[in-house]
Amino acid sequence: MRPRGSAPLRRALVIVAYVLTFWVVLPVLLWTAGTALDRQAGWLPASWAGGWVVGAVGLAYMTWAIVALRRHGGGVPVSALPPPRLARRGPYARARHPIYLGATLVVFGTGLAFGSRGLAWVVAPLLVPLWTVYARLEERGLVRRFGGEYRRYRREVGLFPRPGLYRLSQAVQVFRVLDVRIEGREHLPRRGPVILVYNHACYLDAVFVGTPTGRPVHHLTTAEVYRRGAMRWLVSHFVNVPVRRYRPDPMAMRAVLRLLDEGAVVGIAAEGERSLLGDYRGALPDVAGIVARLGVPVVPVGLSGNYDAGPRWADVVRRRPVQVRLGPPIAFDGDPAGVIDDALRRLLDADPQPVRLAGLPAAKLGRVLWRCPRCGESDRWRPAGLGCDRCGAAYAGTADGWLVDEGGTRTTLAALGASVAAFPEEDRLAVVGSVWRERSMYGPIEPVVLVARGRVAVTPDGIAFDGGQVSLRAVRRVSTERADTLQLATRAAMWQVRVTEGSAFRLALAVRRWCGTRVLAGSAP
Numbered sequence: 001m002r003p004r005g006s007a008p009l010r011r012a013l014v015i016v017a018y019v020l021t022f023w024v025v026l027p028v029l030l031w032t033a034g035t036a037l038d039r040q041a042g043w044l045p046a047s048w049a050g051g052w053v054v055g056a057v058g059l060a061y062m063t064w065a066i067v068a069l070r071r072h073g074g075g076v077p078v079s080a081l082p083p084p085r086l087a088r089r090g091p092y093a094r095a096r097h098p099i100y101l102g103a104t105l106v107v108f109g110t111g112l113a114f115g116s117r118g119l120a121w122v123v124a125p126l127l128v129p130l131w132t133v134y135a136r137l138e139e140r141g142l143v144r145r146f147g148g149e150y151r152r153y154r155r156e157v158g159l160f161p162r163p164g165l166y167r168l169s170q171a172v173q174v175f176r177v178l179d180v181r182i183e184g185r186e187h188l189p190r191r192g193p194v195i196l197v198y199n200h201a202c203y204l205d206a207v208f209v210g211t212p213t214g215r216p217v218h219h220l221t222t223a224e225v226y227r228r229g230a231m232r233w234l235v236s237h238f239v240n241v242p243v244r245r246y247r248p249d250p251m252a253m254r255a256v257l258r259l260l261d262e263g264a265v266v267g268i269a270a271e272g273e274r275s276l277l278g279d280y281r282g283a284l285p286d287v288a289g290i291v292a293r294l295g296v297p298v299v300p301v302g303l304s305g306n307y308d309a310g311p312r313w314a315d316v317v318r319r320r321p322v323q324v325r326l327g328p329p330i331a332f333d334g335d336p337a338g339v340i341d342d343a344l345r346r347l348l349d350a351d352p353q354p355v356r357l358a359g360l361p362a363a364k365l366g367r368v369l370w371r372c373p374r375c376g377e378s379d380r381w382r383p384a385g386l387g388c389d390r391c392g393a394a395y396a397g398t399a400d401g402w403l404v405d406e407g408g409t410r411t412t413l414a415a416l417g418a419s420v421a422a423f424p425e426e427d428r429l430a431v432v433g434s435v436w437r438e439r440s441m442y443g444p445i446e447p448v449v450l451v452a453r454g455r456v457a458v459t460p461d462g463i464a465f466d467g468g469q470v471s472l473r474a475v476r477r478v479s480t481e482r483a484d485t486l487q488l489a490t491r492a493a494m495w496q497v498r499v500t501e502g503s504a505f506r507l508a509l510a511v512r513r514w515c516g517t518r519v520l521a522g523s524a525p
Contacts, residue, residue, distance in 0.1 A: 011081060018078045030107055030127075034119025043117045051112025051120070058105025065091045065098035079138045086146050088153060089262060094161040096139075096154065100131040101161075132159060152255070155236070178207070178309075178319055184326035184347075185212045189297055193260040197291065197330075198301040199280050199344055200269035201353065202310035206240075208322050209267050209301050218259050219267040220252065224481045226445045245272060246477045246489035247441055253290070260296050270340055273479060276368060276505055277414035278307035279352035280345060288336035297329040300340065302347025307355055308401060313367040313483050313505075314360045323349060352414035354401025362386075367483055367503045373419035425510045429458040431502030433484075435465045438494040448496060456497055458507050460514040463488070463497060470495050472515055480508050 038045070066077055068090030075083025077099050091098035104127050111120025142150045171177065188194070196217060198209050210217045221240040225231045235242075241259070243252035259266055268291065270283035291298055302325045310317040325347040332339050345351055357365075366383035375391040382388070386395040386403070394406040395416070402410045433456055436448040452465040463470040474490040481487050486497040486507045497507065 014080050015078055030123055034111055034116045034123045037118025037122055038116055045115030047115035048112045051109045055106050055109025055113060058102045058109055062099050062102030068092055082141060082145055086149055096157050096159055097135045104128060179321045180208060180211050180324060182212050182324045187299055187326045187328050188213055193263050193296040194265050195291055195296055195298045196267045196301050197270045197298060197340055199303055200271050201275040201278060201307040203317055204310060205303060205306055208303055208306060208324050211324055212326060215265050217265045217267045223445045227447045242445055245479055246487055246494050274312045276312055277417040278355055279414040283337040283340040285337045288340050292332040292336035299329050300327040300343040300347060302344050304349035307353040311355050314364055315483055352412050355413055356401045357397035367505055368417050369420055370503045370506050371420055373416040376423040421509055429510055431456050431499045433497055433499040436496040441494050475515055478508055478511050480504050
């Protein structure tokens with residue numbers, strides 16, 4: 001049996017040993033090494049007063065990190081005595097090891113202030129790889145202690161402070177890179193947790209939503225963009241939260257709750273997927289129900305002009321006037337989805353939104369207008385020219401985003417798309433593309449695995465391809481990714497059909513019809 005009081009004594013001895021090592025012995029060794037290099041190289045002292053500022057900044061940063069570690073983690077800066085809680089706030093929200101960063105600045109500033117080139121330009125830079133290796137060793141223990149929580153933290157926060165790409169939203173407004181106009185900024189709380197719900201029609205909506213506030217907005221973003229190296233890097237720097245839309249995702253929900261608990265701003269696209277035809281499709285009921293129960297301010301953000309800036313089917317983004325209009329926080333006094341829908345529709349200039357076809361790839365209109373909107377003919381319909389050789393229907397785009405038929409009647413792309421979708425579908429659809437499968441729906445987000453290439457047949461029985469088939473009886477959720485991918489989720493797997501010839505949106509519509517009400521579109525976290 002251990003004598004009472006041995007644990008506190010051991011803890012005190014460990015702390016004293018670390019203080020002596022890292023605050024006394026190590027600084028003396030670093031100073032000795034720097035001055036020895038000066039003598040060896042014949043460098044004369046050349047002090048710079050700004051070094052005192054650099055050193056003071058580093059010391060202040062270290063102090064801030066130590067206080068934050070004690071306050072939010074309940075520990076002390078001793079790797080042998082890890083904190084009982086994972087510190088994520090203050091400097092730990094921007095870098096995983098801010099104490100080491102601050103110490104490096106102190107060494108660099110000290111060398112500048114005392115004119116030691118060896119200390120400033122040799123010893124201080126060499127410290128970076130040394131403490132990086134040491135930090136990696138420390139993190140092994142942190143992973144054992146905190147498990148998945150630390151792994152997620154390590155994915156979200158770098159060893160060094162990352163440039164917050166959400167600042168791009170403010171740069172867009174300041175430098176007028178995009179034509180963004182803002183109304184209702186006064187409805188946005190200046191501090192504390194808040195959820196921004198918005199209509200979604202363009203790749204750049206996260207940038208548009210971020211323009212009214214100087215605070216970073218953490219957007220729920222489809223897990224698909226985390227499967228590619230360059231895109232993963234981009235979105236992870238845009239403080240996004242990955243969500244698997246094709247199944248309930250408790251990990252994403254926990255991330256949202258943690259962010260709100262930390263007083264952050266969370267952005268949620270009410271519709272889930274981007275609007276295909278520029279019309280607001282309505283909030284997902286399960287998403288709206290969760291948002292209504294979180295007990296934080298929910299501010300609606302209506303985006304007008306974003307569909308004209310980047311219609312989903314066209315795979316392009318262009319500079320167009322975009323109106324960002326914020327409304328007062330939503331009072332949930334009825335059906336959550338209906339309340340959100342009413343709040344957002346009041347903020348839109350038009351629903352559906354117009355789109356100017358000039359300058360867009362006309363051939364890609366076949367993704368949304370795969371048959372004649374008037375007679376339903378597919379073989380004699382020319383989507384690039386918006387004309388039908390069977391019934392004589394012809395449409396032309398106008399400068400204000402409308403379409404006019406041969407008789408002069410004005411309509412919208414959304415109305416034509418609705419007419420196309422209203423026709424009964426064939427019992428067999430064939431496309432050219434590839435079939436992919438996710439390794440695991442419940443592990444880390446990884447690239448999907450190629451299963452087959454070539455012709456893919458879609459029928460009421462299932463998706464048939466070279467070497468396999470997915471039965472529609474097993475499908476639970478149907479969604480689309482980008483403008484070329486049908487996504488199907490069963491209880492055990494997620495499948496993708498990436499279409500190179502044909503329309504992924506047509507496939508999704510057909511599968512939903514054949515599966516009926518037992519399948520869902522999209523998913524909530």
